[in-house]
Amino acid sequence: xxxxxxxxxxxxxxxxxxxxxxxxxxxxxxxxxxxxxxxxxxxxxxxxxxxxxxxxxxxxxxxxxxxxxxxxxxxxxxxxxxxxxxxxxxxxxxxxxxxxxxxxxxxxxxxxxxxxxxxxxxxxxxxx
Numbered sequence: 001x002x003x004x005x006x007x008x009x010x011x012x013x014x015x016x017x018x019x020x021x022x023x024x025x026x027x028x029x030x031x032x033x034x035x036x037x038x039x040x041x042x043x044x045x046x047x048x049x050x051x052x053x054x055x056x057x058x059x060x061x062x063x064x065x066x067x068x069x070x071x072x073x074x075x076x077x078x079x080x081x082x083x084x085x086x087x088x089x090x091x092x093x094x095x096x097x098x099x100x101x102x103x104x105x106x107x108x109x110x111x112x113x114x115x116x117x118x119x120x121x122x123x124x125x126x127x128x
Contacts, residue, residue, distance in 0.1 A: 002029040005055050008113035009033065015114045024092065029057030032092050035117060040069070041125040042076065049073050051117060052091050060110035065102050067120045071095035085127060099124060 001009075012035060013021045022034040034052040041047060053067040068091040081087055084100035099120050111119075 001025055001031055002057055002059075004059055005029065005031050005057070008055055008059060011112060011114050012117065015118075026054065026056070030055050030059065033113070034092075034094075038121060040073070040121060043125070043127070044073050045076050046073065050094075051121060052094070052096070053116070055113055060112065063102055064113060064116045065100070067099045067101070067117070068094075068096035069099065069124065071097055073097060085124070 009021065009023055009031065012033065016035045016038065019038060020036040022036065024032045026032060032052065032054050034050050036050045037048055038051050039048050049070040049072075051067060051069050053064040055064055056062045068089060071087065071089075071094075075081070081097065086098050086100070089096045089098040101120050101123055
């Protein structure tokens, strides 16, 4: 893995402690990352999920997109999901819900992996 990816993973481990961070190298300098046991709030059942994404070798000048959470997550009010949250996906063999929150300014305004994960978690927490 490239040094920037190693640093991003260490930052994720620190930011999400004591949650476990699972890493699989992608063979091209990047990595697939799962952060386990992330709280997404009372709008969901269960309220805790994993969140994952692919940090490519171009990081920090590439977006971590799309991101995923566990497919077992449902809205507590019984409503279904609609774009930009879509069901029926898989991420590294795990059934998943895709969260599409693209950073179109990543070339001009790179963001850290931690900030991207937190941004997506915040979006999910407040999704109506």
